[in-house]
Amino acid sequence: xxxxxxxxxxxxxxxxxxxxxxxxxxxxxxxxxxxxxxxxxxxxxxxxxxxxxxxxxxxxxxxxxxxxxxxxxxxxxxxxxxxxxxxxxxxxxxx
Amino acid sequence: xxxxxxxxxxxxxxxxxxxxxxxxxxxxxxxxxxxxxxxxxxxxxxxxxxxxxxxxxxxxxxxxxxxxxxxxxxxxxxxxxxxxxxxxxxxxxxxxxxxxxxxxxxxxxxxxxxxxxxxxxxxxxxxxxxxxxxxxxxxxxxxxxxxxxxx
Numbered sequence: 001x002x003x004x005x006x007x008x009x010x011x012x013x014x015x016x017x018x019x020x021x022x023x024x025x026x027x028x029x030x031x032x033x034x035x036x037x038x039x040x041x042x043x044x045x046x047x048x049x050x051x052x053x054x055x056x057x058x059x060x061x062x063x064x065x066x067x068x069x070x071x072x073x074x075x076x077x078x079x080x081x082x083x084x085x086x087x088x089x090x091x092x093x094x095x
Numbered sequence: 096x097x098x099x100x101x102x103x104x105x106x107x108x109x110x111x112x113x114x115x116x117x118x119x120x121x122x123x124x125x126x127x128x129x130x131x132x133x134x135x136x137x138x139x140x141x142x143x144x145x146x147x148x149x150x151x152x153x154x155x156x157x158x159x160x161x162x163x164x165x166x167x168x169x170x171x172x173x174x175x176x177x178x179x180x181x182x183x184x185x186x187x188x189x190x191x192x193x194x195x196x197x198x199x200x201x202x203x204x205x206x207x208x209x210x211x212x213x214x215x216x217x218x219x220x221x222x223x224x225x226x227x228x229x230x231x232x233x234x235x236x237x238x239x240x241x242x243x244x245x246x
Contacts (some may be wrong), residue, residue, distance in 0.1 A: 024117050027226060054223075057221030085118075092220025
């Protein structure tokens with residue numbers, strides 16, 4: 001299920017402006033490289049499309065317990081560099 | 096010949112395996128339609144769930160709190176204290192958990208949800224696959240868990 005991808009603004013592995021993401025999703029792991037200035041909302045769109053998740057559903061991106069919001073912020077603003085492990089979680093609960 | 100439930104679990108299991116490897120979960124398939132999953136919580140301990148999918152996906156799976164050593168389910172010491180969708184009755188209260196339906200389990204808080212319509216329940220959101228459900232439980236354990244219901 002996993003796949004290696006270059007994000008839409010990636011410049012290739014090893015570039016100082018790149019951040020490599022490993023993202024656990026409801027449909028397996030996404031791996032891809034993005035420019036550090038890529039916005040979170042664009043990361044989510046790329047991962048949703050690549051993992052063939054339903055675009056009509058709501059997804060939230062987390063680094064550990066920290067939700068990456070607002071989604072207009074770029075990756076680099078969260079202090080990320082190198083390879084980063086994230087989780088893309090579908091909204092949905094009850095109570 | 097495999098049942099529809101067995102085929103559904105087999106189709107979705109690789110995604111669970113990938114996430115388990117990346118996130119450090121312990122995943123064990125116990126039968127063609129059941130598996131156990133152990134995930135870290137915010138206090139550094141681990142919680143386990145037993146997912147029973149014998150009528151999946153016509154009905155949602157049953158997510159039990161689980162003790163991998165004793166094989167018991169839904170014991171207080173293996174169940175998080177109530178917070179968020181960790182309901183005081185001891186079940187995970189979500190339309191994607193069969194145990195949340197009073198028609199299935201007397202602890203189930205909901206007699207107003209139709210189990211056959213679980214996918215279209217607005218509160219299901221994107222939690223329509225085993226991988227999505229497992230991620231949601233893992234996140235709640237990390238974000239909101241406040242200890243166990245018994246020592």
